[in-house]
Amino acid sequence: MDKKTITLIGAGLAGPLMATYLAQQGFTVEIFERRNDMRKVKLSSGRSINLALSIRGIHALKEVGLYEKIAPITIPMKGRMIHDMDGKTNLQPYGQRDAEVIYSVSRAQLNKELMTFAERTGNVRIHFNHELSSVDLDMNTLSFMQKNNDKIIQKDFTCVMGCDGSASVLRDEIVNKTKAMYKEKPLGHGYKELQILPSKDGRFQLDNHALHIWPRGQFMLIALPNMDKTFTCTLFLPMTGEVSFDSIDTVEKVIELFQFHFSDVLDFMPTLSTDFLSNPTGDLASIYCDPWHYKDKAALIGDAAHAVVPFFGQGMNASFQDCTVMNNLIGDFRGYWGDIFSNYSELHVKNGHAIADMAIENYIEMRDHVNDPNYQKRRKLELELEKRFPDKFIPRYSMVSFHQIPYNDIYIRGEKQFALIDKLLEIDSTGESIDEMLVKNYFHEELA
Ligand SMILES: Cc1cc2nc3c(=O)[nH]c(=O)nc-3n(C[C@H](O)[C@H](O)[C@H](O)COP(=O)(O)OP(=O)(O)OC[C@H]3O[C@@H](n4cnc5c(N)ncnc54)[C@H](O)[C@@H]3O)c2cc1C
Structure with missing residues (x-):
């Protein structure tokens, strides 16, 4: 395989963006993704359905030329709408200038646009249903399980980037090989996605230009608007304890929790108890790893490098910024992958660690301090x-x-x-x- 072909693992949010940057610099990119193609097959999703997009993500999308396509499917949110126990609300603006807003965007739609845009460069090929199962960094080989026929196949690589998310297989191998610093910090709290439906006459049930928060001390509910006039709510609770995902396990307990803590939205959530009991509970953890590369062969991008808890709305934004930073270094050190990757770790690992810390601090601010x-x-x-x-x-x-x-x-x-x-x-x-x-x-x- 020639030096001009780069292998990426993962076609989530960061993978196709990194592929587009690489394609625009003249590289050929092969992406291997374990899932099916979500543009053809509806995938069940227990993950967050919408995300807050802000400056770092917008900058990257603008740089590759995709932002024009994404902007019309975003909803600006100008501040936090705080919901008190008695149903009173107050808006705490995020900034003081008109442009200081963040944007709600559908994860699935953004992901689909990113993949299509990458493929349209003509230099990017995505192989779906290929799950990376092991990596040999000495022999430059990757083993994939082909999910449609359960066969293991091997591929050679010269340069591989792991955009394979928080449970990255490539990261495990880099950590093994380099004895890299690696720490996983579980939050002890998890999350579940729920829904606020539109009103009978098809309108938003809450102000759609705000990110809604019901801060309740040890836990909280948040809601972000979608283009179809629904809100995706995310309930963050401790995994165990008195009010926790462990303890709230019946329809009655779900309704009781909402009647007491979130009474002003209960009527807008007719599917609440079914959603609560059938949707998966997501785990939350922060991942710290250093370095993010191995020699001139492999590097990590996005959650694979630095999974962060979602309370600053920065995981995707930080992941997109990784792609921008990597792209600049590729431009600076053309062809010298050892320099590109070592500078990437040296410059940027500390930023990943900092946003991971700030995101944890922001959870405490959002659930406890805002009121x-x-x-x-x-x-x-x-x-x-x-x-x-x-x-x-x-x-x-x-x-x-x-x-x-x-x-x-x-x-x-x-x-x-x-x-x-x-x-x-x-x-x-x-x-x-x-x-x-x-x-x-x-x-x-x-x-x-
Ligand atoms: C509840 C919640 C809310 C969030 N809200 C926000 C927000 O508002 N704003 C924000 O900026 N960020 C937010 N995030 C964070 C954001 O979702 C992530 O940071 C972002 O998805 C990271 O992109 P990624 O491409 O690195 O990983 P992912 O999007 O997870 O993509 C990884 C891809 O790799 C594939 N893959 C995994 N393993 C393998 C394998 N072995 N072989 C092949 N393919 C593989 C996966 O199928 C997936 O397609 C939130 C996260 C959560 C959990």
């Missing part, structure tokens, strides 16, 4: 600081969702900004006044 007066005071201060010092202070959420600052820099900067807010609140605990001198000195010393 807390102290959180609201801090958030108000953040927005005020951004207004007064726009080139110096950017709230962490905005840095992640509306800017392309590397995640690791955001983490470091965010910690310093949090410390500044602590200082301001020490001086005025109401958060109403801002000591501008202190802020300017702080910028000079800490955030220059």
Whole structure:
């Protein structure tokens, strides 16, 4: 196999995007995907049906030329709509400028468009029903189980990229081979997808320009709008304990949970108990791995490199950004795959780890803090600081969702900004006044 042919594992979200970038640089790409072709066969999905797309994902889609096709199937969400226990709602905007919104998009539709777009380059071939079962990095061979006839076949490769998601087989082999740092951090909480249906006259039952959150301390419900006027709800609960996926196991308990905690949407969810009892419960974990490559032969992209919990809405966005970073390095080090891959790990692993950490922190913020007066005071201060010092202070959420600052820099900067807010609140605990001198000195010393 020549150096111009790259093998990718996985045609989920990152695989076809990476393939398109490669094809546009003149490579031939062979993708092996374990599933059937979802454009031809309806696949059952227990995974999230819609996703929040933001700047990093949009940038990558624009770069390859697909965004024009995706934009019309997205719904802008301008903030978090918080639902209290008594059914009262309040909108907490994500940003302060009109463009500072995130977009709900159908996972399946996006995936189909990505695959078709990749194939249309003429340089990408997707082999469905091929599940990678083992990898030999010394002999440059991949073994696949062909799912339609249960046969194992072997393929040679010169360069392989694992876009095979959070349970990546290629990652296991890289970790074995390099004794790479590898850590899986289970969240202890899982998720289940449910549905809010349209009204009888075919309208959205909730404001469709918001991401809805029912924060309930140890757990929460969220809902994102779909183009067909439904909302996909995701219930996040502990796996075990008093209120958990273990304990809520009958129709009565499901209804009781919703009557008590989410009463304002119960009427909009006529399929609730069937969905709850029949839809799978997903596990959530963060994966940390370093490095993300093996010599000049193999590298990891997307969840395979850094599965993160979904509370910053960044898993796909980060995965798309991996493709952008890899594409730039391929351009910089043309043909020198050892340099491309080692620079990729060196530059970017820390960003994967940072977004994994921030996503865990955001779960606690979403399920527990958003309704807390102290959180609201801090958030108000953040927005005020951004207004007064726009080139110096950017709230962490905005840095992640509306800017392309590397995640690791955001983490470091965010910690310093949090410390500044602590200082301001020490001086005025109401958060109403801002000591501008202190802020300017702080910028000079800490955030220059
Ligand atoms: C509940 C939930 C909500 C989420 N919400 C958001 C959000 O709002 N915004 C956001 O940015 N991200 C979100 N994410 C994260 C996002 O789904 C992932 O980060 C994204 O799908 C990663 O893309 P990927 O291509 O790396 O992996 P995947 O999309 O998982 O694709 C992996 C592909 O590899 C294939 N595959 C796996 N193993 C093999 C094998 N052995 N051989 C061949 N093929 C294989 C799979 O079939 C699949 O097609 C969410 C995740 C969850 C669980």
